[in-house]
Amino acid sequence: MHDGSKIYLNKLNKDWDPFSRFSAVNRLYKAKAEGDILTGLIYIDEKSRDLHDMICTIKKPLNSLTEKELCPGNAALESINQDHR
Amino acid sequence: MTYIKPKFHHPELPTNRLGYTKKEYEGVISTLCAGCGHDSISAAIVQSCFEMNIEPHKVAKMSGIGCSSKTPAYFLSNSHGFNSVHGRMPSVATGANLANCDLLYLGVSGDGDSASIGMGQLVHAIRRNLNITYIVMNNGCYGLTKGQDSATADAGSINKTGIANEFNAIDLCGLALELGATFVARSFSGDKSQLIPLIKAAMSHKGFALIDVVSPCVTFNNNTGSTKSYDYVREHMEAVGTFDYAPYEKKSQLIMTAK
């Protein structure tokens, strides 16, 4: 897993691959067709990128950013004013 | 029955690496029905957090409305909690996560909250791969409002009223797989040996980790004919595999560096 921890899986079915979405979907449908409730870790993507990764936010929490880091200041504003004259 | 928890505890209660006993991970006494599956899940959450050496105040407990959404009061008293409006927990959790990526987000919801009014928000939280452990306490009915069938009730399943549900069930795991979810699991409130490692793995996962936990409602949906009763689930459960979780040993692990 991304933080170095490990999952030890002992598969009870050789026709199921927990890293394959296709296999997981098939396994799920097979269980349903047989009237069973499939349990356990059905699918995992170990390379998962979360929302923060996708939108490229800074690694520091946004709620910890100071005014100095957030407020561009009057000089930048005057430059924007100039663009609108 | 008393609702006051004793403050005294055995002096030799085991402690985790933070020096906390399990008591530091508990909440107030449950006011759910005796035998409710949700209480077992709460206990599994307490156990998982204790064993994972998580700092309780670094967890944010997010829930919606329903019996399931009451459970965050029953674990992690030192964590902030947010009971949002019905079905809208994923959006609040998204905003909270955007504000602080360093907390651990634990979303607790039910099948009414997630598979009906909350269906849209659940779908998009999965789509965005929000970093959250999302546990659905799934009993096939609306316990808090006296037992109506929910959208996860199987076609043909009979609840306490004796009337069979006509409509197809929403399979949250099937839906999650289809939506590209990166961690999909199902468990049963009566099987802690499976549930606890799943919760731990979900909390370590970077992204949306869905655990659909069948959690029988002893009051409204535990009768013969229900496909979400204790008896039915025990008879029809099929595990994909046995499963064990081992946390990363080094101190640089995410949960150990929480401030």
Add this chain to the structure above:
Amino acid sequence: MVYVGALSALLDIEHQVLKDIIASEFAKKPKLIPLNEYALQLGIDYAKKNYACPLPIKVERRDLIGDLIVMEGNAATGLGAIYGGATVAAWYPITPSTSVVGGFEKYANKLRIDKETGAKKFAVVQAEDELAAIGMAIGANWNGARGFTATSGPGLSLMNEFLGLAYFAEIPVVLVDVQRGGPSTGMPTRTQQSDILMAAYASHGDTKHVLLFPCNPKECFEHTALAFDYADRYQTPVIVMTDLDLGMNEHLSPPLVWNDERQYDKGKVLSAAQLDTVAKWGRYLDVDGDGIPYRTIPGTHPSKGSFFTRGSSHDEFARYTEDSNDYVKSMDRLNVKWETIKNEIIEPEIYQQKNEHSIGIIFFGTTTYAALEAMDLLKEEGIETDALRITSFPFSASILEFIDAHETVFVIEQNRDAQMKKILTQELEVHPKKLVSVLNYDGMPITANYIHKTIEEKLKATISKPQLV
């Protein structure tokens, strides 16, 4: 370009100005500049040869603009959010509010990028609907970041439930409503000021929300930045009410200014050290007597300060309760908070040192400049008036003083049902007959001529009709 050249000769438009515009317009394709200059000259030569140039009507340079800027209200609003410290913007596309977050994102991509890593010091999420947008903004604020959303009338309708939660559970959130023609889908590309009643009292039960009414881009910028301070200080939603006319059109405005000494007002938030000094903290305890309790942000202290945020009734320690006394105490404290807000937020603009006339005019937002021009037209006919511009809700005591000081007060607004007049009547306990409505709701911006004509007609009707007291 030939046509422009001909026109410039006829109207005596300065040649260099047009050359400069061509140079700037085609700066990225310089090969086109000589061609366009040539076309311009062709038009000039043709007009001079065939017509008597210049005409009796001509264009003459003036220098009345000074340092004014030309900007869209929505862009100024987005900038206000940047300067106000917003880090989370959640939104759903809807005309005419889309360019608010568009503006925020555009400026954020220039001004809020970490120099070392290139990472973003902000997050913009396009939500799946307006309910999710406001939910995300609320979640962000609950967790200590300044979050906001922008929408229009239909979106505000959807956001009602969450606004009630934010009001009752006392969570800061900023919402920009760029109003358009309603009701329902209404007129998406026309302007109106018809969300006022809904914004003021959004959600079921007894709720009321802080509203701000900017009248130009400068105020869009200032009021939006201020909204974040107000939301944090008063732990409540703040709704910035603009409209399509202000938001999507470019307006002349005084330039935007920021005081570099200014510090954000994050309100009453307890740190871990402060929690250690408090004997017994309650999330909804009124310690200072102003109705505003102290809050804590998740992750602050290992064993103190945690609580449940929820929309259900709660006691001073955030515990669930349906006890009558606890509920009434809670609701009454929210009223105490409301009075505090009333005394602290921005005042209306009053246009005269002393009220000297029997007729007063009240206006707000985009009715402002048309109203001021109408006052000049009335003055030319000997009808002199005093004026007051509403900038915020809850209403300042000075608005009641203004109304009491005049025999007749005209309330100018752009909706059919005189929403602002209704709120004034209700909140200030003014007799409805004292306030006379001037209403425009055809979707086009109100004009000075319309205000002038309407006031004249209503004054004539008043004189010829016996007064009912």
